[in-house]
Amino acid sequence: MENKEISQAVIGRLPRYFRFLGELKDEGIERISSQELSDIMQVTASQIRQDFNNFGGFGQQGYGYKVEYLYEEIGKILGLYKTHNLIIIGAGNLGQALANYMNFERRGFLFKGIFDNNPHLLGKKIRNMEVKSMDEMEIFVKENDIDIAVLTIPKASAAEVAKKLSDIGIRGIWNFAHVDLNVPRGIQVENVHLSDSLMKLAYNINQFENGG
Amino acid sequence: MENKEISQAVIGRLPRYFRFLGELKDEGIERISSQELSDIMQVTASQIRQDFNNFGGFGQQGYGYKVEYLYEEIGKILGLYKTHNLIIIGAGNLGQALANYMNFERRGFLFKGIFDNNPHLLGKKIRNMEVKSMDEMEIFVKENDIDIAVLTIPKASAAEVAKKLSDIGIRGIWNFAHVDLNVPRGIQVENVHLSDSLMKLAYNINQFENGG
DNA sequence: TAGATTGTTAATCGATTAACAATC
DNA sequence: TAGATTGTTAATCGATTAACAATC
Numbered sequence: 001m002e003n004k005e006i007s008q009a010v011i012g013r014l015p016r017y018f019r020f021l022g023e024l025k026d027e028g029i030e031r032i033s034s035q036e037l038s039d040i041m042q043v044t045a046s047q048i049r050q051d052f053n054n055f056g057g058f059g060q061q062g063y064g065y066k067v068e069y070l071y072e073e074i075g076k077i078l079g080l081y082k083t084h085n086l087i088i089i090g091a092g093n094l095g096q097a098l099a100n101y102m103n104f105e106r107r108g109f110l111f112k113g114i115f116d117n118n119p120h121l122l123g124k125k126i127r128n129m130e131v132k133s134m135d136e137m138e139i140f141v142k143e144n145d146i147d148i149a150v151l152t153i154p155k156a157s158a159a160e161v162a163k164k165l166s167d168i169g170i171r172g173i174w175n176f177a178h179v180d181l182n183v184p185r186g187i188q189v190e191n192v193h194l195s196d197s198l199m200k201l202a203y204n205i206n207q208f209e210n211g212g
Numbered sequence: 213m214e215n216k217e218i219s220q221a222v223i224g225r226l227p228r229y230f231r232f233l234g235e236l237k238d239e240g241i242e243r244i245s246s247q248e249l250s251d252i253m254q255v256t257a258s259q260i261r262q263d264f265n266n267f268g269g270f271g272q273q274g275y276g277y278k279v280e281y282l283y284e285e286i287g288k289i290l291g292l293y294k295t296h297n298l299i300i301i302g303a304g305n306l307g308q309a310l311a312n313y314m315n316f317e318r319r320g321f322l323f324k325g326i327f328d329n330n331p332h333l334l335g336k337k338i339r340n341m342e343v344k345s346m347d348e349m350e351i352f353v354k355e356n357d358i359d360i361a362v363l364t365i366p367k368a369s370a371a372e373v374a375k376k377l378s379d380i381g382i383r384g385i386w387n388f389a390h391v392d393l394n395v396p397r398g399i400q401v402e403n404v405h406l407s408d409s410l411m412k413l414a415y416n417i418n419q420f421e422n423g424g
Numbered sequence: 425t426a427g428a429t430t431g432t433t434a435a436t437c438g439a440t441t442a443a444c445a446a447t448c
Numbered sequence: 449t450a451g452a453t454t455g456t457t458a459a460t461c462g463a464t465t466a467a468c469a470a471t472c
Contacts (some may be wrong), residue, residue, distance in 0.1 A: 006419075007438080007439075007472095009438090009439065010439095011412055011416070012408075012412060012417055014411070014412075014415065015405070015407070015408035015412065016392075016405075016408065016412040018411070019390065019408075023307065025279075033452085033453060033454085034453075034454075044236065044440075044441060044442090045441095045453095046440075046441050046442065046443090047439090047440060047441075049453090049454065049455065049456090050439090050440080050441085050455090050456090052454095052455095053454090053455060053456075057454080057455065059304060059453080059454050059455080060447090060448060060453085060454070061446070061447045061448045061452080061453055061454040061455075062447070062448040062452045062453050062454075063448065063453070063454080064452085064454080065454090068415060077415065078411045078414055078415050078418075079414040079417065079418035080414065081413055082414075082418065084414060084417070092313075093308070093309035093310075093312040094313060095315050096305070096309065097305035097306050097308065097309035098305075098306075099306050100305040101304075101306060104407060104410055107407065107410075107411070108414075109414075109452080121444095147417065148413065148417070149398050171417045171420075171421070172413045172414075172416065172417045174409070174410060174413055176222065176329040177462080178231070178326050180228075185449065186384065186420060188413055188416040188417050188420060190410070190412055190413035190416070192404070192406065192409055193227070194313075194404065195227070195299055195316060196224075196227035196228065196231075197386070197402055197404055198222055198316055198319075198386060198402070199226070199227040199230070199290045199292065199319070199361065200224060200226075200227065200323060200402055201384045201386055201402035202290055202291040202292065202294075202296060202320075202321075202384075202402055203223055203289065203290050204223070204292065204293055204402070205291065205296070205359065205360070205383045205384045206290075206291035207218075208383075208398060209383070209461070219462080219463075220461090221463065221464095222463095245428085245429060245430085246429075246430075247429080255463060256464075256466090256467095257429095258465050258466065259463090259464065259465075260464090261429090261430065261431065261432085262431090262432090262464080262465090264430095264431095265430090265431060265432075266471045267429080269431065271429080271430050271431080272429085272430070272471090272472060273428080273429055273430040273431075273470070273471045274427075274428045274429050274430075274471070274472040275428080275429070275430085275472065276428085276429065276430080277430090287468090390469075427472105428471100428472090429470105429471090430469105430470085430472085431455075431468105431469095431471095431472080432467100432468090432469085432470090433466105433467085433468085433469095434465105434466085434467075435464105435465080435466070435467085436463105436464080436465070436466080437462105437463085437464070437465080438461105438462090438464090439460105439461085439462080439463090440459105440460080440461070440462090441458105441460070441461085442457105442459070442460080443456100443457085443458075443459085443461080444455105444456090444457085444458095445454105445455095445456085445457095445467095445471080446451085446453105446455075446456090446467085447452100447453090447454080447455095448450085448451105448452090448453085448454085
């Protein structure tokens with residue numbers, strides 16, 4: 001069942017399920033039907049059942065789903081019970097913010113280091129971690145078993161850094177640089193293109209105002 | 213032609229077209245065919261032509277598209293030649309980073325103010341702008357013709373703040389808080405759920421490693 | 425004019441929703 | 449057992465791709 005390819009549309013919905021189920025769990029709710037979840041989440045009950053069934057049966061006919069069980073299963077599917085060691089590349093505003101922000105830690109994403117080439121930043125402490133030179137990256141990645149790199153560098157250098165990261169065996173890149181990265185198959189890239197997101201918002205505002 | 217509803221799938225691709233066309237323009241390339249663009253962007257030529265034709269004909273048969281013209285038309289569609297006044301709500305790590313980051317300015321998104329309720333932050337200068345109390349928000353929004361609010365506050369207070377923003381006439385919310393906001397129809401919400409994005413990355417890494 | 429390439433219609437594919445039999 | 453609700457198949461819808469006539 002792990003082996004049929006799950007569409008990215010489904011994967012994209014899993015974190016949201018996970019979030020709502022976590023909240024239900026915290027409220028002490030033990031069971032929920034697809035219809036009740038549908039009402040809360042504003043998606044069809046049918047879609048909920050289809051989505052869950054991509055991974056095998058999590059529910060019980062005539063009863064519904066056990067919230068805590070479902071929550072944990074989705075967490076497992078998302079790989080949240082494994083730890084991922086990550087480094088941040090680019091210690092500018094965004095890189096620093098993400099380093100400090102990190103309540104990703106409790107989801108198993110461990111902040112291990114931050115790198116930059118700007119000499120003014122070298123040695124600066126960010127969340128008890130000194131900014132290191134990018135020359136040290138290769139050895140650091142290998143010695144610390146880093147599997148995720150967060151790219152918060154300007155687009156000009158992103159391709160080159162991504163290439164280097166691929167070569168030294170990183171598994172995933174969380175890319176905030178505003179370029180499409182070309183990496184070998186097997187290295188996962190997740191893009192966060194903030195300005196694209198803001199443009200979409202602008203479009204929808206204008207569209208609504210001009211009689212959309 | 214402005215009036216048929218364009219799907220969000222299409223809208224979501226516009227910023228990427230805009231980016232590639234901007235690069236082509238900077239390289240001095242004057243014309244391009246859908247096939248050439250297809251090769252560069254890794255989407256089908258058919259999709260490119262369909263997408264553009266949602267907005268009327270930008271090309272010329274037998275010739276292709278004029279890069280600069282197309283670039284500007286897409287910019288217009290996205291509303292990038294109007295200015296949008298924005299405020300940031302929440303002067304934590306992320307809020308400060310976005311305030312400083314702002315090379316959104318050149319796309320017409322003007323940073324006008326930053327708000328927080330944390331007394332330690334009040335009055336602190338961020339990019340030459342003093343952090344203001346959220347009590348001042350209502351008057352500020354009205355006096356400064358603010359149409360976009362960037363929410364970088366904890367999820368606990370996000371719903372309440374979103375409600376207040378709706379009431380005082382904001383047009384769009386760029387939401388970094390990890391909740392689904394319920395706002396009246398007519399107020400646009402664009403979500404950036406960073407932890408969801410990171411979870412997707414984790415899924416794809418694990419999936420690949422476990423023989424996906 | 426001939427060649428190229430768009431704009432647009434038709435075909436296909438995939439994702440969502442509806443329906444219902446299986447079963448707790 | 450009867451009622452409820454899943455798991456799953458079938459129907460629908462929408463988005464993508466292919467094909468080609470229009471036309472520069």
